[in-house]
Amino acid sequence: MFKKSLVAITILLSAVVSVSTSAQEMAEAEITVQPAAGNVYMLQGPGGNIGVLATDKGLLLVDDKFAPLAEKIEAAMKGIEDKELKYVINTHFHGDHTGSNKFFSHKAPIFAHENVRNRLSNKTDHHTESLPVVTYKDGITIYLDNEEVQLTHLPKGHTDGDTYVYFKKANVLHTGDLFFEVGFPYVDLKSGGSVKGYLAGVKHMLKNTSDDVVIIPGHGNLTDKKSLLAFAEMMEFSINKVSTALAAGKSEQQILTDGIGEKYKHLSWAFITEEKWLKTLVADLQ
Secondary structure, three states, rough: OOOOOHHHHOOOOOOOOOOOOHHHHHHHOOEEEEEOOOOOOEEEOOOOOOEEEEEOEEEEOOOOOHHHHHHHHHHHHHHHHOOOEEEEEEEOOHHHOOOHHHHHHHOOEOOOOOOOHHHHOOOOOOOOHOOOOOEEEEEEEEEEEOOEEEEEEEEEOOOOOOOEEEEHHHHHHHEHHHHHHOOOOOOOOOOOOOOHHHHHHHHHHHHOOOOOOOEOOOOOOEEEEEHHHHHHHHHHHHHHHHHHHHHHHOOOOHHHHHHHHHHHHHHHHHHOOOOHHHHHHHHHOO
């Protein structure tokens, strides 16, 4: 076991960003730990990034990846500080962020926006134990030891149930999937998401956090506000470009042929390619 020891912490050098993976990959997957700031850490592996607040009074978990990884997540978390889990937070309802809810619900209450509970409840394979037991409309604050954990709901962004989590003393922001550090974002239009709402959410986070904030993105590497600002600029460019093209009467195929442009085409990645990003923009803006 290691306890807040940088020597014993394996730092992930490249993010694992796949949102689905095979049973064999799950079995072989490792959950790695990287210090963010203060008593806050980032756990990485298949699925969305996890935030952990580790204190002498207990642990707080932000998101919990896929169900097969639950015990590995618990081991990594308790490797930082071998204390009782006090709270679990879901930043939204997608399975790569809530998959281990059933496992952790027996250890601590789960907090989430009310739409997260509603959407998880409507899944055909949902378990009652997996549902958040504390929900809110706009946000809520959790106090653990000497840390103030601020949960804020932002409407119609990645989904209709997004929460970003800010650790005030540590000055660490967990964005959930309102920030894909790896490239183009996934906007779940079928679940209340909106490209303009997503951009508004990113701008809200930029406005309401300090310039030296440490950022845990939903997917990708530990980063900073400069990176989040560049992400916002890319989104604004994309929205303006496609809106202008649609206003000029261009078809989806013409927009795909034109492409996003040289400045941002490198942000295409396995899950959200340039084509998928442009199709999302067209579908939401036309």
